[in-house]
Amino acid sequence: MVQEQPATVSPYCPLFQNALELIGRRWTGAIVRTMLAGSVRFSEILAAIPGLSDRLLSERLRELEGAGIVERHVYPETPVRIEYELTPKGRELDAIVAALDQWIHKWTGE
Numbered sequence: 001m002v003q004e005q006p007a008t009v010s011p012y013c014p015l016f017q018n019a020l021e022l023i024g025r026r027w028t029g030a031i032v033r034t035m036l037a038g039s040v041r042f043s044e045i046l047a048a049i050p051g052l053s054d055r056l057l058s059e060r061l062r063e064l065e066g067a068g069i070v071e072r073h074v075y076p077e078t079p080v081r082i083e084y085e086l087t088p089k090g091r092e093l094d095a096i097v098a099a100l101d102q103w104i105h106k107w108t109g110e
Contacts, residue, residue, distance in 0.1 A: 022067055023093070027052050028060050032086070035070070036094050039085040064090070 023029060027049065034040065034048045046057060061084060064070035069090035075081040086093070104110070 022063065022069075023096075025060065025063070027056055028064070029097075031057065031060050031064070032069070032090065032093055033097055035084065035086050035090070036097065039073070039083045041081070041083055045084070069093070 023032070030049045030052070031045060034045050040048075042054075042057065042061075046052060046054060049057075061070055061072070065072055068087055070084055071087050073083045073085065075083070
């Protein structure tokens with residue numbers, strides 16, 4: 001029986017660092033977590049995350065949209081309705097959020 005060798009992780013990877021800095025920015029994780037349930041409106045995200053300002057939410061949504069993680073949909077109604085949802089790339093963060101949840105509960109006992 002052949003044993004698999006564990007994958008070696010290089011000490012530094014600029015792609016990993018960039019991804020971690022994007023997702024690890026203040027409020028970004030909470031925004032992504034809120035959006036995992038599906039399409040949401042700006043006001044719904046604000047209501048779900050205590051302490052988040054509209055200015056910072058706008059900034060984070062633009063960053064996530066620029067990274068291909070979030071899509072913005074404008075519906076030409078009266079009044080105009082705008083919804084945000086995770087792209088397929090963004091939805092793949094679900095597994096990472098779940099793994100982090102498990103890690104948190106394991107080590108905090110909560």
